[in-house]
Amino acid sequence: xxxxxxxxxxxxxxxxxxxxxxxxxxxxxxxxxxxxxxxxxxxxxxxxxxxxxxxxxxxxxxxxxxxxxxxxxxxxxxxxxxxxxxxxxxxxxxxxxxxxxxxxxxxxxxxxxxxxxxxxxxxxxxxxxxxxxxxxxxxxxxxxxxxxxxxxxxxxxxxxxxxxxxxxxxxxxxxxxxxxxxxxxxxxxxxxxxxxxxxxxxxxxxxxxxxxxxxxxxxxxxxxxxxxxxxxxxxxxxxxxxxxxxxxxxxxxxxxxxxxxxxxxxxxxxxxxxxxxxxxxxxxxxxxxxxxxxxxxxxxxxxxxxxxxxxxxxxxxxxxxxxxxxxxxxxxxxxxxxxxxxxxxxxxxxxxxxxxxxxxxxxxxxxxxxxxxxxxxxxxxxxxxxxxxxxxxxxxxxxxxxxxxxxxxxxxxxxxxxxxxxxxxxxxxxx
Amino acid sequence: xxxxxxxxxxxxxxxxxxxxxxxxxxxxxxxxxxxxxxxxxxxxxxxxxxxxxxxxxxxxxxxxxxxxxxxxxxxxxxxxxxxxxxxxxxxxxxxxxxxxxxxxxxxxxxxxxxxxxxxxxxxxxxxxxxxxxxxxxxxxxxxxxxxxxxxxxxxxxxxxxxxxxxxxxxxxxxxxxxxxxxxxxxxxxxxxxxxxxxxxxxxxxxxxxxxxxxxxxxxxxxxxxxxxxxxxxxxxxxxxxxxxxxxxxxxxxxxxxxx
Ligand SMILES: Nc1ncnc2c1ncn2[C@@H]1O[C@H](COP(=O)(O)OP(=O)(O)O)[C@@H](O)[C@H]1O
Ligand SMILES: [Mg+2]
Numbered sequence: 001x002x003x004x005x006x007x008x009x010x011x012x013x014x015x016x017x018x019x020x021x022x023x024x025x026x027x028x029x030x031x032x033x034x035x036x037x038x039x040x041x042x043x044x045x046x047x048x049x050x051x052x053x054x055x056x057x058x059x060x061x062x063x064x065x066x067x068x069x070x071x072x073x074x075x076x077x078x079x080x081x082x083x084x085x086x087x088x089x090x091x092x093x094x095x096x097x098x099x100x101x102x103x104x105x106x107x108x109x110x111x112x113x114x115x116x117x118x119x120x121x122x123x124x125x126x127x128x129x130x131x132x133x134x135x136x137x138x139x140x141x142x143x144x145x146x147x148x149x150x151x152x153x154x155x156x157x158x159x160x161x162x163x164x165x166x167x168x169x170x171x172x173x174x175x176x177x178x179x180x181x182x183x184x185x186x187x188x189x190x191x192x193x194x195x196x197x198x199x200x201x202x203x204x205x206x207x208x209x210x211x212x213x214x215x216x217x218x219x220x221x222x223x224x225x226x227x228x229x230x231x232x233x234x235x236x237x238x239x240x241x242x243x244x245x246x247x248x249x250x251x252x253x254x255x256x257x258x259x260x261x262x263x264x265x266x267x268x269x270x271x272x273x274x275x276x277x278x279x280x281x282x283x284x285x286x287x288x289x290x291x292x293x294x295x296x297x298x299x300x301x302x303x304x305x306x307x308x309x310x311x312x313x314x315x316x317x318x319x320x321x322x323x324x325x326x327x328x329x330x331x332x333x334x335x336x337x338x339x340x341x342x343x344x345x346x347x348x349x350x351x352x353x354x355x356x357x358x359x360x361x362x363x364x365x366x367x368x369x370x371x372x373x374x375x376x377x378x379x380x381x382x383x384x385x386x387x388x389x390x391x392x393x394x395x396x397x398x399x400x401x402x403x404x405x406x407x408x409x410x411x412x413x414x415x416x417x418x419x420x421x422x423x424x425x426x427x428x429x430x431x
Numbered sequence: 432x433x434x435x436x437x438x439x440x441x442x443x444x445x446x447x448x449x450x451x452x453x454x455x456x457x458x459x460x461x462x463x464x465x466x467x468x469x470x471x472x473x474x475x476x477x478x479x480x481x482x483x484x485x486x487x488x489x490x491x492x493x494x495x496x497x498x499x500x501x502x503x504x505x506x507x508x509x510x511x512x513x514x515x516x517x518x519x520x521x522x523x524x525x526x527x528x529x530x531x532x533x534x535x536x537x538x539x540x541x542x543x544x545x546x547x548x549x550x551x552x553x554x555x556x557x558x559x560x561x562x563x564x565x566x567x568x569x570x571x572x573x574x575x576x577x578x579x580x581x582x583x584x585x586x587x588x589x590x591x592x593x594x595x596x597x598x599x600x601x602x603x604x605x606x607x608x609x610x611x612x613x614x615x616x617x618x619x620x621x622x623x624x625x626x627x628x629x630x631x632x633x634x635x636x637x638x639x640x641x642x643x644x645x646x647x648x649x650x651x652x653x654x655x656x657x658x659x660x661x662x663x664x665x666x667x668x669x670x671x672x673x674x675x676x677x678x679x680x681x682x683x684x685x686x687x688x689x690x
Contacts, residue, residue, distance in 0.1 A: 384521075386519045389480075390519040392503040393481075393504075393513060394507055394529070394589065395507035395540070396533050398504065404524055404528075408523025
């Protein structure tokens, strides 16, 4: 087994091999250099770090993942993409294959005025530094080495700039597919900048059909003043993959942000979600659903920052864990000194379907304002045997009864999904 | 319809049923009475397939088949329905969805096509009217926040929709005011015919004024200690269970009465 240091030197080697003499645009070269430098400075986390106590590091550090150079000549047809796209739903589609944009597989035609799809790589010629406006540092977020790792190895991702007063007619679906026969490390980065008075719905999904790979995604979302944004993330990586995914959202005054992180795939999964409520009268709904079976580990860490007065946040994370799977939920609510009249509610509920499934749950409230309403609650339970018997005694078979009860358990989270076909897809995951 | 022979059952090493014998023919209504804790609900739950009780001896034959061998859902599909003494609240599952799944499970077992939403609604509408069940109630989650009376009425409503051959009503009358009791009783009366059998488990003879049983059995300490016609109910009403208890206790083998 390799150590975090050895893994970092491996990353440095890959970086040198691919990017050192590479003629990437200046901004990208800078971002990568900054990323790798910070990594060396901070080091990669280990289980000794409080925030990473339960994570499975050998699944990452123990592998010599290679960084894809191009899409590796993998051929994927539009028909093959269909199994990952939304059913009967008209959506803008951006497909990234092994970290690179594939226009031929995407569907980005738009007649909406002033709205264009862009990818990070296509920003190269413009010579702009989109990151300077949006990058996590600007928000003053916690240092997360996996975000630095993503920057260091950055190749491509979606860049959506939604101009003021735009109501997107269709949801945007950003699809990251990892495929091929190599043990890859992919670093998708999505940047979504939503202007003022907008209405947008975005789905990012992570899928794969190859063996071991490591997908380390970062998504940054800025929700402009008085805008309404729905964000869904569906993690359906292949069974042997490792997925570390980080979502940062920065909300401006009077905005409403609803997010749902759905984690199903991969053997080891870390979900970081961090929302910053920067101004007054903001509403944030932060939901999550994680489904574990086999030996899966799903490790969730969320943080909501209330920086200014009169904002509300509702957070509901639900886990359904079967077999030998384990889950972690660590949710922090940070109420800054200025944030009077904050109303924050956090709930984590877990359904353990087997005696061997485990959950570690830890809420953290850090409150520096005195006139606030903050509540949190966690429950861990089993499937209700009485309810199972009641359903079965009416003629409903075991499997259906099981599905009915698990769906009912997850319903309040799933029902917040505004894309009907996605909602149905998520329900279908439960039988 | 059903033949229970020498049925013994326990839970966590505690013997609860101690040799029940009971035969019920098509078209008959049997009442099972007895003091609290005698094992009435245990018997009802075992017939419905509750696995928390362990049957240690005996057999139950339902319409010629070995009942104890069947999963609860198969028993329901074969025609057994048990109205729970304490109906379970199931948040997040609407009554309509639940009942439609149940009915279609039973129909599938009988080789009938599933009812679509329209057909299903038309069918339950009629039963709802009969029982005075409100549309709002069936849009709500199963039993969640229902009053005691609503829960019991919902059980009878389910019985009517699922239309079993043998209905076992476990204290469906308890906690009901007289009007609700009449509604429940009329629900049972409508259901009952020469092809169906009913077991009414009750504590009081009140319900038996509306649903006339063909036989009454007194269950005490896991045994049927007395059986008779409907007049037995009045006898019990007048004398309480004490005499029966005393008789039964003194008839017990010595070591058990000491314990
Ligand atoms: N789940 C259970 N666990 C332990 N004891 C039980 C359980 N269910 C019933 N019993 C016991 O079995 C006996 C019979 O109970 P029950 O069948 O509910 O009686 P009844 O319905 O006649 O009042 C009682 O002594 C009761 O405490
Ligand atoms: Mg009882």
